[in-house]
Amino acid sequence: AQRVTQPEKLLSVFKGAPVELKCNYSYSGSPELFWYVQYSRQRLQLLLRHISRESIKGFTADLNKGETSFHLKKPFAQEEDSAMYYCALRISSGSARQLTFGSGTQLTVLP
Amino acid sequence: DVKVTQSSRYLVKRTGEKVFLECVQDMDHENMFWYRQDPGLGLRLIYFSYDVKMKEKGDIPEGYSVSREKKERFSLILESASTNQTSMYLCASRGAIGNYGYTFGSGTRLTVV
Numbered sequence: 001a002q003r004v005t006q007p008e009k010l011l012s013v014f015k016g017a018p019v020e021l022k023c024n025y026s027y028s029g030s031p032e033l034f035w036y037v038q039y040s041r042q043r044l045q046l047l048l049r050h051i052s053r054e055s056i057k058g059f060t061a062d063l064n065k066g067e068t069s070f071h072l073k074k075p076f077a078q079e080e081d082s083a084m085y086y087c088a089l090r091i092s093s094g095s096a097r098q099l100t101f102g103s104g105t106q107l108t109v110l111p
Numbered sequence: 112d113v114k115v116t117q118s119s120r121y122l123v124k125r126t127g128e129k130v131f132l133e134c135v136q137d138m139d140h141e142n143m144f145w146y147r148q149d150p151g152l153g154l155r156l157i158y159f160s161y162d163v164k165m166k167e168k169g170d171i172p173e174g175y176s177v178s179r180e181k182k183e184r185f186s187l188i189l190e191s192a193s194t195n196q197t198s199m200y201l202c203a204s205r206g207a208i209g210n211y212g213y214t215f216g217s218g219t220r221l222t223v224v
Contacts, residue, residue: 009151034212044154044201046212086153098144098169099213103153 002027004089006102013077014110021072021105023061023087032090033063033070034099039083047072047085057081077109114138117202117216124223130189132219134202141206143185144213145169145177148199157200160185192223 003026013019025031035047048056050063050070061072070087087102118133136143142161146154146169156169158177166177174196178186185204189196199220203213 006153036213043217044203044213044215049212097142098156098159100156100170101146101154103151 002031002089002091002100004087004100004102006085006087006105008105009103010106010108012108012110015079016076019074019077019081019107019109021085021087021107023070023072023102025068025070025087025089027068027089027091029091031063033061034088034090035059035061035070035072036086036088036101037083038086044086077107079109079111082107082109115202115204115214115216117200117219119219120217122219122221124189124192124221126193126223128189128192128223130192130221130223132187132189132200132202132221134185134187134204134216135183136185136204136214137183138204138206138214139182140204140214141182142204143179144203144205145175145185145187146201146203147171148201148218154201157187189221192221194223197221197223 005024033050037047038044059074084104084106086104088099090099115136124130144159145157148154155171157175160166160179176188199218201218202216205213
Protein backbone atom coordinates (compact mmCIF):
# COMPACT_ATOMS: atom_id res chain seq x y z
CA ALA A 1 0.00 0.00 0.00
CA GLN A 2 1.08 3.56 -0.60
CA ARG A 3 2.44 5.64 2.23
CA VAL A 4 3.55 9.24 2.78
CA THR A 5 6.05 10.18 5.47
CA GLN A 6 6.70 13.66 6.80
CA PRO A 7 9.42 13.18 9.39
CA GLU A 8 9.12 16.59 11.08
CA LYS A 9 6.01 17.36 13.10
CA LEU A 10 7.29 20.84 13.95
CA LEU A 11 9.69 23.12 12.12
CA SER A 12 10.75 26.61 13.12
CA VAL A 13 12.86 29.00 11.05
CA PHE A 14 13.60 32.70 11.20
CA LYS A 15 12.18 35.12 8.70
CA GLY A 16 14.40 35.33 5.63
CA ALA A 17 15.98 31.93 6.20
CA PRO A 18 15.58 29.06 3.74
CA VAL A 19 13.04 26.42 4.61
CA GLU A 20 12.66 22.81 3.49
CA LEU A 21 9.78 20.57 4.48
CA LYS A 22 10.56 16.94 3.87
CA CYS A 23 8.27 14.40 2.28
CA ASN A 24 9.02 10.81 1.33
CA TYR A 25 6.63 8.36 -0.24
CA SER A 26 6.39 4.68 -0.91
CA TYR A 27 4.55 3.51 -3.97
CA SER A 28 5.62 1.08 -6.65
CA GLY A 29 3.79 2.76 -9.51
CA SER A 30 3.86 6.22 -11.04
CA PRO A 31 2.80 8.70 -8.36
CA GLU A 32 1.25 12.13 -8.42
CA LEU A 33 2.47 14.29 -5.55
CA PHE A 34 0.88 17.35 -4.01
CA TRP A 35 1.45 19.83 -1.22
CA TYR A 36 -1.54 21.15 0.69
CA VAL A 37 -1.47 23.99 3.22
CA GLN A 38 -3.76 24.98 6.06
CA TYR A 39 -3.37 28.47 7.49
CA SER A 40 -4.77 29.19 10.93
CA ARG A 41 -8.58 29.08 10.92
CA GLN A 42 -8.71 28.47 7.18
CA ARG A 43 -9.60 25.55 4.97
CA LEU A 44 -7.06 23.10 3.69
CA GLN A 45 -6.05 24.19 0.19
CA LEU A 46 -3.85 23.00 -2.62
CA LEU A 47 -0.44 24.68 -2.67
CA LEU A 48 1.20 22.97 -5.60
CA ARG A 49 1.46 19.73 -7.53
CA HIS A 50 4.47 18.13 -9.11
CA ILE A 51 2.89 17.64 -12.51
CA SER A 52 2.65 21.37 -13.17
CA ARG A 53 6.18 22.16 -11.97
CA GLU A 54 4.98 25.52 -10.72
CA SER A 55 6.13 27.92 -8.04
CA ILE A 56 3.42 29.15 -5.71
CA LYS A 57 4.08 31.84 -3.09
CA GLY A 58 7.78 31.26 -3.66
CA PHE A 59 7.55 27.55 -2.86
CA THR A 60 8.83 24.84 -5.18
CA ALA A 61 8.97 21.08 -4.95
CA ASP A 62 10.77 18.61 -7.16
CA LEU A 63 9.81 14.99 -7.48
CA ASN A 64 12.86 12.78 -7.02
CA LYS A 65 11.85 9.28 -8.02
CA GLY A 66 15.24 7.84 -7.13
CA GLU A 67 14.96 9.02 -3.54
CA THR A 68 11.12 8.80 -3.54
CA SER A 69 10.97 12.31 -2.19
CA PHE A 70 8.98 15.48 -2.85
CA HIS A 71 10.47 18.07 -0.52
CA LEU A 72 8.96 21.55 -0.35
CA LYS A 73 11.41 24.44 -0.45
CA LYS A 74 11.44 28.20 -0.19
CA PRO A 75 14.64 30.26 -0.25
CA PHE A 76 13.42 33.08 2.03
CA ALA A 77 10.69 32.26 4.53
CA GLN A 78 8.07 34.86 5.46
CA GLU A 79 5.99 35.10 8.62
CA GLU A 80 2.81 34.54 6.60
CA ASP A 81 4.16 31.12 5.59
CA SER A 82 3.46 29.86 9.10
CA ALA A 83 0.92 27.07 8.64
CA MET A 84 0.39 23.32 8.63
CA TYR A 85 1.70 21.65 5.50
CA TYR A 86 0.63 18.25 4.22
CA CYS A 87 2.25 16.21 1.51
CA ALA A 88 -0.14 13.97 -0.42
CA LEU A 89 0.14 11.14 -2.91
CA ARG A 90 -2.34 10.00 -5.49
CA ILE A 91 -1.91 6.66 -7.14
CA SER A 92 -2.53 6.13 -10.82
CA SER A 93 -5.37 3.64 -10.37
CA GLY A 94 -8.49 3.45 -8.27
CA SER A 95 -12.08 4.49 -8.78
CA ALA A 96 -11.79 8.00 -7.37
CA ARG A 97 -8.02 8.31 -7.40
CA GLN A 98 -8.09 9.30 -3.78
CA LEU A 99 -5.27 11.07 -1.96
CA THR A 100 -3.13 9.63 0.80
CA PHE A 101 -1.82 12.30 3.15
CA GLY A 102 1.22 12.49 5.36
CA SER A 103 0.98 13.38 9.04
CA GLY A 104 1.80 17.04 8.41
CA THR A 105 4.47 19.54 9.41
CA GLN A 106 3.64 22.65 11.42
CA LEU A 107 5.89 25.43 10.12
CA THR A 108 6.50 28.47 12.29
CA VAL A 109 8.40 31.41 10.84
CA LEU A 110 9.82 33.55 13.62
CA PRO A 111 10.28 37.32 13.27
CA ASP B 112 -17.87 31.81 -3.00
CA VAL B 113 -18.15 28.81 -0.67
CA LYS B 114 -18.16 25.61 -2.72
CA VAL B 115 -18.01 22.78 -0.14
CA THR B 116 -20.21 23.33 2.87
CA GLN B 117 -20.22 21.29 6.03
CA SER B 118 -23.41 21.90 7.97
CA SER B 119 -21.91 22.19 11.44
CA ARG B 120 -18.66 23.76 12.60
CA TYR B 121 -18.86 22.30 16.11
CA LEU B 122 -20.82 19.34 17.46
CA VAL B 123 -20.99 17.76 20.90
CA LYS B 124 -22.63 14.36 21.14
CA ARG B 125 -22.99 11.69 23.78
CA THR B 126 -21.50 8.22 23.61
CA GLY B 127 -23.84 5.86 21.82
CA GLU B 128 -25.69 8.53 19.85
CA LYS B 129 -26.15 8.24 16.11
CA VAL B 130 -24.44 11.20 14.48
CA PHE B 131 -24.90 12.64 11.00
CA LEU B 132 -22.31 14.91 9.41
CA GLU B 133 -23.49 16.60 6.23
CA CYS B 134 -21.48 17.88 3.30
CA VAL B 135 -22.79 19.68 0.23
CA GLN B 136 -20.86 20.82 -2.84
CA ASP B 137 -22.06 23.07 -5.63
CA MET B 138 -19.43 22.28 -8.25
CA ASP B 139 -21.15 19.24 -9.78
CA HIS B 140 -18.21 17.07 -8.72
CA GLU B 141 -18.43 13.31 -9.09
CA ASN B 142 -16.00 12.43 -6.31
CA MET B 143 -16.51 13.19 -2.64
CA PHE B 144 -14.44 12.21 0.36
CA TRP B 145 -14.57 12.13 4.15
CA TYR B 146 -11.35 12.43 6.14
CA ARG B 147 -10.64 12.79 9.81
CA GLN B 148 -7.80 15.05 10.87
CA ASP B 149 -5.91 14.29 14.08
CA PRO B 150 -2.69 15.87 15.40
CA GLY B 151 0.31 13.77 14.55
CA LEU B 152 -1.73 11.49 12.30
CA GLY B 153 -2.58 13.88 9.49
CA LEU B 154 -5.63 13.21 7.35
CA ARG B 155 -6.95 9.67 7.16
CA LEU B 156 -9.53 8.65 4.61
CA ILE B 157 -12.74 7.21 6.05
CA TYR B 158 -14.96 6.73 3.00
CA PHE B 159 -15.28 8.11 -0.48
CA SER B 160 -17.81 8.12 -3.27
CA TYR B 161 -17.23 8.38 -7.00
CA ASP B 162 -20.87 8.60 -8.05
CA VAL B 163 -24.37 8.76 -6.68
CA LYS B 164 -25.15 5.71 -4.52
CA MET B 165 -21.57 4.48 -4.97
CA LYS B 166 -19.24 4.29 -2.00
CA GLU B 167 -15.95 2.72 -1.08
CA LYS B 168 -14.15 2.22 2.19
CA GLY B 169 -11.05 4.22 2.88
CA ASP B 170 -8.34 3.40 5.37
CA ILE B 171 -10.35 3.70 8.60
CA PRO B 172 -14.03 2.88 7.87
CA GLU B 173 -14.77 1.05 11.12
CA GLY B 174 -17.57 2.67 13.08
CA TYR B 175 -18.67 4.82 10.15
CA SER B 176 -21.01 4.60 7.21
CA VAL B 177 -21.91 7.02 4.41
CA SER B 178 -24.77 7.95 2.18
CA ARG B 179 -24.76 9.55 -1.28
CA GLU B 180 -28.34 9.82 -2.51
CA LYS B 181 -27.74 12.99 -4.51
CA LYS B 182 -24.67 14.09 -6.39
CA GLU B 183 -24.17 17.22 -4.34
CA ARG B 184 -24.55 15.68 -0.88
CA PHE B 185 -22.34 13.20 0.96
CA SER B 186 -23.23 12.28 4.51
CA LEU B 187 -21.03 10.64 7.10
CA ILE B 188 -22.82 8.59 9.75
CA LEU B 189 -21.48 7.48 13.09
CA GLU B 190 -23.76 4.60 13.99
CA SER B 191 -22.94 4.68 17.70
CA ALA B 192 -20.57 7.47 18.61
CA SER B 193 -17.61 6.68 20.81
CA THR B 194 -15.06 8.91 22.51
CA ASN B 195 -12.30 7.79 20.14
CA GLN B 196 -14.27 9.36 17.30
CA THR B 197 -13.69 12.80 18.76
CA SER B 198 -11.89 14.54 15.91
CA MET B 199 -11.99 17.12 13.15
CA TYR B 200 -13.87 15.79 10.13
CA LEU B 201 -13.11 17.18 6.68
CA CYS B 202 -15.19 16.74 3.58
CA ALA B 203 -13.69 17.25 0.12
CA SER B 204 -14.79 16.98 -3.47
CA ARG B 205 -13.09 16.67 -6.83
CA GLY B 206 -14.23 16.56 -10.42
CA ALA B 207 -13.69 13.48 -12.53
CA ILE B 208 -11.75 15.03 -15.36
CA GLY B 209 -8.98 17.58 -15.53
CA ASN B 210 -9.21 18.72 -11.92
CA TYR B 211 -6.38 17.41 -9.85
CA GLY B 212 -6.99 19.27 -6.64
CA TYR B 213 -9.50 18.67 -3.91
CA THR B 214 -11.78 21.40 -2.61
CA PHE B 215 -12.17 21.07 1.13
CA GLY B 216 -14.91 22.13 3.47
CA SER B 217 -14.16 24.11 6.60
CA GLY B 218 -14.45 21.04 8.81
CA THR B 219 -16.66 19.83 11.65
CA ARG B 220 -15.11 19.56 15.10
CA LEU B 221 -16.92 16.65 16.75
CA THR B 222 -16.58 15.98 20.47
CA VAL B 223 -18.07 12.79 21.88
CA VAL B 224 -18.56 12.85 25.64
